Amino acid sequence: MIESERKIITASAAENLDTINERVVHRLIPMLVAENITRVIEYESGRIMPRVDLWNCVGMKMDKIFMAQQGRYGSRRDFSTSLLVDKYTILKELGIPKKGRDIIRDDDDTTKSWLEKKLEQLFSSGAVYIDSVGVNICNNCGYLQSVDSVSLASCTVCGNSRFHSEKRNVLMVDIPKDRESLIKDKIIYPQNTKYIRSFFDQLPPRIMISRVREYGLPLDSIGLEGYVLDPKIGVALMPELVAEKYELSELTLTQGATVATHNIPYTSVLTNGFRHTYLLLPKIPITSLEEAKNIGLSFMARYLPFAILTHNSDISPARLKIIREEYARITWKIDTIIFSLRSEEGQSVNLTPEDHQILTEITRDFIEYRVRVGQKKLGKFFKAQGRRYAEEMRHKGYYLNPTDIDTIERIVKLLYG
Numbered sequence: 001m002i003e004s005e006r007k008i009i010t011a012s013a014a015e016n017l018d019t020i021n022e023r024v025v026h027r028l029i030p031m032l033v034a035e036n037i038t039r040v041i042e043y044e045s046g047r048i049m050p051r052v053d054l055w056n057c058v059g060m061k062m063d064k065i066f067m068a069q070q071g072r073y074g075s076r077r078d079f080s081t082s083l084l085v086d087k088y089t090i091l092k093e094l095g096i097p098k099k100g101r102d103i104i105r106d107d108d109d110t111t112k113s114w115l116e117k118k119l120e121q122l123f124s125s126g127a128v129y130i131d132s133v134g135v136n137i138c139n140n141c142g143y144l145q146s147v148d149s150v151s152l153a154s155c156t157v158c159g160n161s162r163f164h165s166e167k168r169n170v171l172m173v174d175i176p177k178d179r180e181s182l183i184k185d186k187i188i189y190p191q192n193t194k195y196i197r198s199f200f201d202q203l204p205p206r207i208m209i210s211r212v213r214e215y216g217l218p219l220d221s222i223g224l225e226g227y228v229l230d231p232k233i234g235v236a237l238m239p240e241l242v243a244e245k246y247e248l249s250e251l252t253l254t255q256g257a258t259v260a261t262h263n264i265p266y267t268s269v270l271t272n273g274f275r276h277t278y279l280l281l282p283k284i285p286i287t288s289l290e291e292a293k294n295i296g297l298s299f300m301a302r303y304l305p306f307a308i309l310t311h312n313s314d315i316s317p318a319r320l321k322i323i324r325e326e327y328a329r330i331t332w333k334i335d336t337i338i339f340s341l342r343s344e345e346g347q348s349v350n351l352t353p354e355d356h357q358i359l360t361e362i363t364r365d366f367i368e369y370r371v372r373v374g375q376k377k378l379g380k381f382f383k384a385q386g387r388r389y390a391e392e393m394r395h396k397g398y399y400l401n402p403t404d405i406d407t408i409e410r411i412v413k414l415l416y417g
């Protein structure tokens, strides 16, 4: 396999929890970014890329909602599945059909047995270890909340705010002193990583990764009966599972910037054999599917996921409005030019080799995440080349040949929706 075929881009395992029936789009942005870039890679390379969806179905919030709805779902897994069914309904409306996608959940049997084996390896190499550590135990329900060096708000299970400290054997992982090593050469976007680095500087020197939960990966096989693996570790190990399954040399993950410390440190410390890189995305305003439809699905699902890669901070509602106005202006201009070029009176001419070269450069810019550069070149292409063709050629009685029109249209559709 050639090297470029051993890279894919996918979204980091997303938490499979929405407020039920809240048909939201903003949480799916990392998947849309990965999908859009994958489509450009496919256009450019002419080959089909794997689509891999990673889901975090194990977690305390989901456990609690499941408990509260006792009886409505046959099992905890059925409950998780029903949440996913809702998500794929929304994704379909956003132009991402479920068919052909490899859906990997952290509560799948195959994922669990892979994780168990991986964890045993990490335990025998000493990368994770059991230690007697002072932990905070809830006075009311006895829940093991955290290591006792962490300041507390309230118990995750019962909400009580009184704790006492006890020594317990728990599973720990060390975070290297050199925090730079966790992210060095890994963050593709944003270019300025100063504030992201500050999250990493605040990590404690070691972290407890065993939890007391009903649902999750049991730690019996490494001698910690009654505990499960912290879900964030499952999430952090999943990229290696994907790399193994698809024989990848590199996996680029898209995810929200604010949750960078939830998985990157552990993926860096606990996995190997492949390169993992990240696009850490700014947030967009909370958007329901209905709102997205009103705004326009082409904009929301195709243009916006690229456009956010040209912004350095979270997208406010006011900023979103400006991006929408830009989009409306650009697409109107492009539509007008393409309409003029398509005229079929007179003699057909071809795009010049230079024009083709520019179009190739533009798709490469998007694949290599230089979205702003690519957008500028496309703007220039339509301003100079497009106008020239459209006006001068029409004047002389020429029109652009249909194959070249198709090429331009395909690229515009890929990049602008």
Ligand SMILES: [Zn+2]
Residues within 6 Å of the ligand: 138, 139, 140, 141, 142, 143, 155, 156, 157, 158, 159, 160
């Ligand atoms: Zn409690």
